[in-house]
Amino acid sequence: MQAFKTPKQLQAHRKKIIESRPADRKAIAVCAGTGCKAFGSLSVYDVFQKTLKSSGLDKKWELRATGCHGFCERGPLVLMFPSGTLYQKVKPEDVDEIVEQTLVKGKTIKRLTYQDPVTSKWFRREQDIPFYKHQHRLVLKQNGMIDPTSLDDYLTIGGYGGFLKALKMRPAKVIDEVKKSGLRGRGGAGFPTGTKWEICAGTKATQRYVVCNADEGDPGAFMDRSVVEGNPQSIIEGMLIGAYAMGASKGIVYLRQEYPLAVQRLGLALESAREAGLLGKNILGTGFDFDIQINKGGGAFVCGEESALIASVEGRRGVPKRRPPYPAISGLWGKPTNINNVETWATVPLILDRGHKWFSSIGTEGSKGTKIFSLVGKVNNTGLVEVPMGMTLKEIVFGAGGGIPDGKSFKAVQTGGPSGGCLPESKLDTPVDFDTLVQEGSMMGSGGMIVMDESTCMVDVAKYFVGFLKFESCGNCTSCRDGLQRLYELLSDVCEGRASMETLDLIEELAGTIRATSLCALGTTSVNPVLSTLKYFRDEYVAHVKEKRCPAGVCKSLITYTIDEKNCNGCTICAKKCPEQAISGKKKKLHIIDQQRCIKCGICKDVCKYDAVIVA
Amino acid sequence: MTVQFTIDGLEVKAKEGEHLLDVARRHGIDIPSLCHHEAVEPIGACRVCLVEVRSGQKTTITTSCNFLVEDGIEVHTDTAEVRKHRAMNLELLLARAPKSDVVRKLASASGVTRTRFEPLAYEPLPNCILCELCVRTCDMLGHHALTTVGRGDKKRIGLPFNKPSDNCVGCASCLSVCPTQCISVKDTPTQRAIWGQKHDFILCKVCGAPVITKKHRDFAISEKGLPEDYYDTCEKCKQSAASKRFASVVW
Amino acid sequence: MSRTPKLDKKLISSILQQHKAGDASALVNVLHDLQAHLRYLPQEALEMAADHLGVSYAQMYGVATFYEGFHFKPRGEHVVTICMGTACHVRGAPRLLEQAERDLNVESGGTTKDLMFSLEQVNCVGACALGPLAIVDGTYKGSMTPAKLSNLLKKMHKKGKK
Known part of the structure; x- marks a missing residue:
């Protein structure tokens, strides 16, 4: 890649590359996101590469390994342009047929297309599949179109157009543009991004920093991972725009160490941006200096909190500090520091490129634009969905998500990560935006959305989150460190049948103090899962306490495994697989579980093909 | 710069950048605490030095050791909310350090004489309250x-x-x-x-x-x-x- | 014979030289680089790193132990990690962990006596569509069941003994 010395040179190169790649050119995009990779998409890519080459089709068809397409449940995904045909669950041995039938003859291979599990309808084009149809993909769309390691690919889809526009504006005008767009921080709290920038820019200093918070710690959320892996240049461009607007010369991406592919892809993207003269000294000859370094996290959820992140980058324990002062005034090494999360940074170039009016036309009054959710758990279409703010939970879970699998019924949806709340069916019409979710006792968080069905125990879920948070608490505050430990013990008492109704009162009392007296947001919001489940699913708690019964059949101490006389045909598989030899029975005769020896591991139920193991 | 505010109705003056607990003690108002020492920076670990701070429409419960004083705030050191939460935090600490006289004394002053929580399973330093x-x-x-x-x-x-x-x-x-x-x-x-x-x-x-x-x-x-x-x-x-x-x- | 491999101080020095001396902000990156080569963080490595970065050894240790990603004892030849993220949890991850604990006869976070396996857990790797997930030596194994995991561990054990 040449080093661009002026904005004009970059603009000319963009123009050339966009013209040389017409939108209707033929291309195959194999998803190489973490999900599809785990399903073997890289071997699919390799076979495509060989086959195209040997058949000479590589001149006609462009092959790309792209970032995550979002529909991880159906990976490996292969998307064809310009037809929009989507093949799912593609295996290396399918490639020959795809080349012969689809690429050469233009025929669709039906079995590789998507069939809706609910309606049994078949869909050829990606855009028609309900999972995609309900979405409004701004940030995620680019993921599936480009090779994340190619700067030219990013330029083809309009990349760096926002930055070029920003360079023509005064920094204050850029901040104004972001303010007018109504963009609010995608990391969870929803603070207006433009205002944050304004405070940082308005603080007198010789040095300012911009930070990308990519410490996506919410379990069950992987939006940020997918953007860093799939479109790293968009983050670099966003940070460039921010740095230019706020007068920062140094950028830091605080990236989770659990995401090795993201670390690698972002590293490559930084190198190619440097080569192209988009990072470093005197960027595009404008006199603007800016560079970005990667700081890896060490595996601590609390480091997603701004002041803890700063401590971690400075080489200290990731313990949050009391705010104010806010990082925008006194952050890294006491200098004004602006911290935004991945999705926020990736949205900024789009706003600059297309204007604040375009952006603010999407979404609701108080929450503009789109938001990416990672839709996981007991839902048919697991994956990443990007929807306009204000869409209801129902539309997301049952529209894009395709509802609950295996004919089971919906129980709750949890938003906002481990500190979010669990909302029941009666709240499914809640529009998803920053303010409404808080009103209902949950929160937006960074975008995790975990669907639970009738087989999920809500007490167990609350216990799970408290267990997670007591482990992830920095341990500074008595209320959070000891409070969560005790809350966990009390919830365990409920799950294991030792609790009384007073236990529930104590849980509420303790939760109140943890919420009111902890220093940082981890502590103050940590009790949301407990309080929201107590509010909406109190009957489940009461069943555990009074009847010593777990209605969902999850809590081990309150359930037993037995074998159904009618369904058992004596195949012996359960007896063979039982790790404790707790199952006896002769071939073709009814088997019996010795309750004394049974450790309730559930393997017998997993291996039984005749549905003969009953949990009650 | 000087800031002016009230603690339990008493008008006090302090320098900007001072912590509330230090100012209160200087004026003879006692707020119990365990992890505070004037020689080192406060970290707000024990969560015992709680107070209620009213500022405009907003009322918050906060620790006073690391709270930077602000002009015009109204501080209350002994409201029902403060007492309730302080008692709970002391109950947690009592479970952690059952043999500590200081903790027992403070807890009992808050009306906590026993703890509803089990003894801690781990603790390399018995009775350590992790105040650092x-x-x-x-x-x-x-x-x-x-x-x-x-x-x-x-x-x-x-x-x-x-x-x-x-x-x-x-x-x-x-x-x-x-x-x-x-x-x-x-x-x-x-x-x-x-x-x-x-x-x-x-x-x-x-x-x-x-x-x-x-x-x-x-x-x-x-x-x-x-x-x-x-x-x-x-x-x-x-x-x-x-x-x-x-x-x-x-x- | 000691099971702990002898430390290569030259290697540690050369890793440290890749980071600017006296720059505490490289601390976590340095820990990652050290662990990538040594597989765990022995005392000597932390002492040398503290010297290089200009922080106290006590701080180095305090910071390192703050994070879940660092290990202070030699780890097994194979690392089996169970994802305990929410999506994996509701799909049965706790049962996977229990199964692995039974099969390997170690608790989560531990290493088998023969140093063949380390069993670890992680709070979500963002591969939620694949859940429940086991990660075996860095490879994601999706839609795992206790029985499948058990078989996998047995196979690895047999191979390792040969």
């Missing part, structure tokens, strides 16, 4: 021997790899600031045992009483540039020698 005063003091004195280890429910105070540290000079400042006195220090007439190692004392040339550990003397002399014989005699003997000198001059 020892670590903060050790760092402040320039020794950097102690550290906070782990996090969350596994957080504890200790030495790296749980092995005796070369940096520990045996000064026992950690114990002197420890609110629950949970750090084990055992002195004999000639030796001090602390944090897994034994330190020889320098004995007073006059009376033979222990003056300071050898290692601490070496540290102090090299760091502070004191004369080599500075610790040869103990404070007591130094004083009596001084008064004798004084007496010989005067009389």
Whole structure:
């Protein structure tokens, strides 16, 4: 890649590359996101590469390994342009047929297309599949179109157009543009991004920093991972725009160490941006200096909190500090520091490129634009969905998500990560935006959305989150460190049948103090899962306490495994697989579980093909 | 700049950048606390020094040790909310440090005489409330021997790899600031045992009483540039020698 | 014979030289680099790193133990990690962990006596569509069941013994 010395040179190169790649050119995009990779998409890519080459089709068809397409449940995904045909669950041995039938003859291979599990309808084009149809993909769309390691690919889809526009504006005008767009921080709290920038820019200093918070710690959320892996240049461009607007010369991406592919892809993207003269000294000859370094996290959820992140980058324990002062005034090494999360940074170039009016036309009054959710758990279409703010939970879970699998019924949806709340069916019409979710006792968080069905125990879920948070608490505050430990013990008492109704009162009392007296947001919001489940699913708690019964059949101490006389045909598989030899029975005769020896591991139920193991 | 506000109705003045707890105590208003010490920066660990701060329409419960005073706020140190939450945090601490007199006293002043929680399963230092005063003091004195280890429910105070540290000079400042006195220090007439190692004392040339550990003397002399014989005699003997000198001059 | 491999101080020095001396902000990156080569963080490595970065050894240890990603004892030849993220949890991850604990006869976070396996857990690797997920030596194994995991561990054990 040449080093661009002026904005004009970059603009000319963009123009050339966009013209040389017409939108209707033929291309195959194999998803190489973490999900599809785990399903073997890289071997699919390799076979495509060989086959195209040997058949000479590589001149006609462009092959790309792209970032995550979002529909991880159906990976490996292969998307064809310009037809929009989507093949799912593609295996290396399918490639020959795809080349012969689809690429050469233009025929669709039906079995590789998507069939809706609910309606049994078949869909050829990606855009028609309900999972995609309900979405409004701004940030995620680019993921599936480009090779994340190619700067030219990013330029083809309009990349760096926002930055070029920003360079023509005064920094204050850029901040104004972001303010007018109504963009609010995608990391969870929803603070207006433009205002944050304004405070940082308005603080007198010789040095300012911009930070990308990519410490996506919410379990069950992987939006940020997918953007860093799939479109790293968009983050670099966003940070460039921010740095230019706020007068920062140094950028830091605080990236989770659990995401090795993201670390690698972002590293490559930084190198190619440097080569192209988009990072470093005197960027595009404008006199603007800016560079970005990667700081890896060490595996601590609390480091997603701004002041803890700063401590971690400075080489200290990731313990949050009391705010104010806010990082925008006194952050890294006491200098004004602006911290935004991945999705926020990736949205900024789009706003600059297309204007604040375009952006603010999407979404609701108080929450503009789109938001990416990672839709996981007991839902048919697991994956990443990007929807306009204000869409209801129902539309997301049952529209894009395709509802609950295996004919089971919906129980709750949890938003906002481990500190979010669990909302029941009666709240499914809640529009998803920053303010409404808080009103209902949950929160937006960074975008995790975990669907639970009738087989999920809500007490167990609350216990799970408290267990997670007591482990992830920095341990500074008595209320959070000891409070969560005790809350966990009390919830365990409920799950294991030792609790009384007073236990529930104590849980509420303790939760109140943890919420009111902890220093940082981890502590103050940590009790949301407990309080929201107590509010909406109190009957489940009461069943555990009074009847010593777990209605969902999850809590081990309150359930037993037995074998159904009618369904058992004596195949012996359960007896063979039982790790404790707790199952006896002769071939073709009814088997019996010795309750004394049974450790309730559930393997017998997993291996039984005749549905003969009953949990009650 | 000076800020003006009220604590329990009393008009007080303070400098901007001061912490609320310090200002309150200066004005004779007692707010109980465990992890605060004027010599080191506050971290707000124990969550006992709670107060209610009203500012405009907003009322918040907050710790006073690390709260930067603001102009025009209204502080209340003894509301029902404050008492309730302080009592719960003290109940948590009582479960952690059941044998600590200080914790028991504070808890009982808040009406907590027993805890509804089980004894903790782990704790390498019994009765430690993890206030980190020892670590903060050790760092402040320039020794950097102690550290906070782990996090969350596994957080504890200790030495790296749980092995005796070369940096520990045996000064026992950690114990002197420890609110629950949970750090084990055992002195004999000639030796001090602390944090897994034994330190020889320098004995007073006059009376033979222990003056300071050898290692601490070496540290102090090299760091502070004191004369080599500075610790040869103990404070007591130094004083009596001084008064004798004084007496010989005067009389 | 000691099971702990002898430390290569030259290697540690060369890793440290890749980071600016006296720059505490490289601390976590340095820990990652050290662990990538040594597989765990021995005392000597932390002491040398503290010297290089100009922080106290006590702080180095305090910071390192703050994070879940660092290990202070030699780890097994194979590392089996169970994802305990929410999506994996509701799909049965706790049962996977229990199964692995039974099969390997170690608790989560531990290493088998023969140093063949380390069993670890992680709070979500963002591969939620694949859940429940086991990660075996860095490879994601999706839609795992206790029985499948058990078989996998047995196979690895047999191979390792040969």
